Amino acid sequence: MPVTPRYYQAKTRLLDLLAELPDNTPFQPERELAELFGMSRTTIRKALDELVLEGKLIRRVGRQGTTVAPRGQLHRVSLDALVGDLATRESVVVRTLGGQDVVNVESVLVRGDEPIGVRSTYLRASQFPGLAETYDHDVPLRRFLAGRYGVRFGDLHPWCTTALATPRVAGLLGVRPATPLLSIAWLAHDVHGRAVERSWVVLRSDRAQLTMHLPRTDHVVRESTA
């Protein structure tokens, strides 16, 4: 009667092994672990699956195999940087979506030569004529909109949740499909209340965490739960 499942026992033992190994150490192959633990490979894999999802192990096909994930490389990305499009980007792409009045600006966020997130913004082409042709990819998008079109952005209420990587995003980030990611989205208005920008960002949560700023609340606390 396995009160605790065998795969969870395996996970615990693997965690202990893991804790004493330096970064990038090659791990034993799944078949060896299965024999060593007296469990089937399926069971070992279930334990390894969770450790990979938690970012503690890295799996690669071929002779390289499973290795201990480099630790202490959690990049901190501020909400300001995401919204203002201030993070280091590469492969910035501007698309006009098929026949529609929508322009999509997509970029891959990078820290230390690693892709850590994807940022995607949707704008109305009619509101920003010539954007797709004139956007300078080196300028943060929000700054470009302010400079070229005189947009004055108002307050923002972003929201945050988790999402599983779609096959497309997984390819961009170098993770497996269905990897849990941190998802941040917002709908931006200008100071006159006009909707301007619809954006979302997904972050590899094993590589980056989102930092926010909350100014002091001067002891008058509202019941703002909704």
Add this chain to the structure above:
Amino acid sequence: MPVTPRYYQAKTRLLDLLAELPDNTPFQPERELAELFGMSRTTIRKALDELVLEGKLIRRVGRQGTTVAPRGQLHRVSLDALVGDLATRESVVVRTLGGQDVVNVESVLVRGDEPIGVRSTYLRASQFPGLAETYDHDVPLRRFLAGRYGVRFGDLHPWCTTALATPRVAGLLGVRPATPLLSIAWLAHDVHGRAVERSWVVLRSDRAQLTMHLPRTDHVVRESTA
């Protein structure tokens, strides 16, 4: 040669089925789906696993089986409410951690009779003498600390990431272990810069999303990416 894995084909077909079924509809048992799709139950389960992680299906043991998850029930929880401990709580527990100088206040966050998160705060007992005995569980913790001990909280820099549910948290939230959750943590200082409070919250991201507030940036944009 499965260019796309069979479990992913199954997932796509199941998503199509799902889209046309009302909330709470009983789904076909895994063994029937396996026969219907001509795949092994293991393969079907891998597809179902992802749909459950995405919150689209609910699995219960026994005769009830798998059902279509109720849609459109995403509660919005503000960062202010989490930090200020203003959300609806139940089962508030105060522990003094074994022999140490640490008091832990743990509560389960509730919306609409459903547990949606766990909030846990750690404080120094010597800094708040008598806290464990006198804390009125109905008062938001932060307000209690301000009122009883005169704490004036300073600015806060919470950070946000994803985490997999530990068996303990999974039990509190009614999810399976290793379910991806949204995790928010902070270290609070008072206005004099003294560390006061170490807290973390995990949220069921299939039931709740975190909302934040970002005041307008008056066109002078700093390069604050770190």
Add this chain to the structure above:
DNA sequence: CAGTGGTCTAGACCACTCT
């Protein structure tokens, strides 16, 4: 070429829950 992870099968037993 040998070895790795990725997928898949056909079975089995268990704990649980409803009727």
Add this chain to the structure above:
DNA sequence: GAGTGGTCTAGACCACTGG
């Protein structure tokens, strides 16, 4: 008691990667 999901096994073949 019957049926469900949860776990587990022992095998198999594949695609990919490195020496």
